[in-house]
Amino acid sequence: xxxxxxxxxxxxxxxxxxxxxxxxxxxxxxxxxxxxxxxxxxxxxxxxxxxxxxxxxxxxxxxxxxxxxxxxxxxxxxxxxxxxxxxxxxxxxxxxxxxxxxxxxxxxxxxxxxxxxxxxxxxxxxxxxxxxxxxxxxxxxxxxxxxxxxxxxxxxxxxx
Amino acid sequence: xxxxxxxxxxxxxxxxxxxxxxxxxxxxxxxxxxxxxxxxxxxxxxxxxxxxxxxxxxxxxxxxxxxxxxxxxxxxxxxxxxxxxxxxxxxxxxxxxxxxxxxxxxxxxxxxxxxxxxxxxxxxxxxxxxxxxxxxxxxxxxxxxxxxxxxxxxxxxxxxxxxxxxxxxxxxxxxxxxxxxxxxxxxxxxxxxxxxxxxxxxxxxxxxxxxxxxxxxxxxxxxxxxxxxxxxxxxxxxxxxxxxxxxxxxxxxxxxxxxxxxxxxxxxxxxxxxxxxxxxxxxxxxxxxxxxx
Numbered sequence: 001x002x003x004x005x006x007x008x009x010x011x012x013x014x015x016x017x018x019x020x021x022x023x024x025x026x027x028x029x030x031x032x033x034x035x036x037x038x039x040x041x042x043x044x045x046x047x048x049x050x051x052x053x054x055x056x057x058x059x060x061x062x063x064x065x066x067x068x069x070x071x072x073x074x075x076x077x078x079x080x081x082x083x084x085x086x087x088x089x090x091x092x093x094x095x096x097x098x099x100x101x102x103x104x105x106x107x108x109x110x111x112x113x114x115x116x117x118x119x120x121x122x123x124x125x126x127x128x129x130x131x132x133x134x135x136x137x138x139x140x141x142x143x144x145x146x147x148x149x150x151x152x153x154x155x156x157x158x159x160x
Numbered sequence: 161x162x163x164x165x166x167x168x169x170x171x172x173x174x175x176x177x178x179x180x181x182x183x184x185x186x187x188x189x190x191x192x193x194x195x196x197x198x199x200x201x202x203x204x205x206x207x208x209x210x211x212x213x214x215x216x217x218x219x220x221x222x223x224x225x226x227x228x229x230x231x232x233x234x235x236x237x238x239x240x241x242x243x244x245x246x247x248x249x250x251x252x253x254x255x256x257x258x259x260x261x262x263x264x265x266x267x268x269x270x271x272x273x274x275x276x277x278x279x280x281x282x283x284x285x286x287x288x289x290x291x292x293x294x295x296x297x298x299x300x301x302x303x304x305x306x307x308x309x310x311x312x313x314x315x316x317x318x319x320x321x322x323x324x325x326x327x328x329x330x331x332x333x334x335x336x337x338x339x340x341x342x343x344x345x346x347x348x349x350x351x352x353x354x355x356x357x358x359x360x361x362x363x364x365x366x367x368x369x370x371x372x373x374x375x376x377x378x379x380x381x382x383x384x385x386x387x388x389x390x391x392x393x394x395x396x397x398x399x400x401x402x403x404x405x406x407x408x409x410x411x412x413x414x415x416x417x418x419x420x421x422x423x424x425x426x427x428x429x430x431x432x433x434x435x436x437x438x439x440x441x442x443x444x445x446x447x448x449x450x451x452x453x
Binding site: 061063126127139141147149150153 | 176207214269318320328351359365440443
């Protein structure tokens with residue numbers, strides 16, 4: 001693994017404004033169902049400068065992006081955005097993350113979409129695709145080489 | 161009324177029932193849809209969790225295509241619509257980032273100005289088309305049915321970037337349901353998440369979260385769940401059997417429809433034209449009640 005320096009955590013000042021009021025975990029659907037996921041605690045750890053621990057744990061990957069915390073936070077901290085930033089830094093630092101993200105990124109970079117048009121089934125187990133549904137061919141970038149090259153260039157830059 | 165139709169990855173690669181029902185119902189309301197040549201993923205997910213510039217570039221790229229067409233951008237998917245709204249908001253606040261994004265777009269000869277008009281399906285049907293136009297287009301009103309509305313998280317939050325309905329008390333989808341002749345009713349779980357974004361990291365949690373909503377919809381006596389979000393539909397309809405297994409309740413059956421499928425039925429269109437044969441949830445009893453074509 002290449003040694004990369006962690007980018008400046010621009011969200012830290014936000015985290016320090018947290019009153020620990022508890023609106024975010026009480027709104028969070030994941031807190032109820034996944035042990036150890038609590039947006040209020042995530043913000044507290046960031047405020048204490050312990051984001052490295054968070055990025056090494058899998059906890060930042062279990063947000064379901066419902067945005068209730070972002071909507072309801074009285075300090076407009078948005079635990080959701082802090083989690084997204086932690087994810088981006090974790091990936092930049094090449095820390096472990098769900099492999100689904102790598103597969104999706106690869107697909108979008110190479111084909112312009114997350115997945116190719118699928119064969120789907122009707123309730124009576126008949127197979128259908130876009131053509132048999134009478135739908136036009138799926139769209140994709142017309143100059144795929146330029147599109148792919150641009151995204152590769154962006155992902156290769158020292159940014160998160 | 162002419163709009164650039166942005167399907168997004170999930171709709172164009174698997175949620176054909178949504179796309180088909182939109183394409184067949186909208187023109188009957190005087191809405192002309194124009195496909196977007198060269199469209200690509202909006203970037204949300206995966207890039208929003210991976211690289212901010214890649215995300216903003218991806219959304220701005222599609223908005224630039226719509227600007228080039230000179231048409232408002234009608235994004236079918238809640239997630240794509242929010243991605244465009246957030247990107248538009250961020251690039252308005254940050255001219256430096258906008259210049260950076262445009263530097264990348266130039267490689268394909270594209271340019272994002274920031275004057276694109278974004279349109280959500282709630283706005284297009286509820287605010288622009290309106291009750292009179294919709295009700296006069298119906299030949300088979302849906303009587304004696306009561307549906308729960310599922311607007312979906314990204315249609316209503318976060319309000320600070322501008323969403324098409326209220327964050328805590330959304331009502332437009334309920335109105336749209338009642339305009340078809342059916343009933344709708346508020347319920348406490350209406351603004352709750354389907355959990356689909358969790359599927360990458362914690363598939364079981366998605367099914368647990370989705371199960372809570374299906375249980376509530378059933379317990380409250382609704383005849384079905386109605387949404388315009390492809391991610392919500394994918395979980396509540398396509399994964400309903402898996403939800404039953406996970407929550408340990410084989411009887412947890414809830415018919416799920418895209419709003420535009422019900423709209424089409426109320427217009428007297430055939431089930432196959434609306435892709436209803438692709439719905440995996442037990443919709444047959446509701447369809448029998450609706451009757452018609």
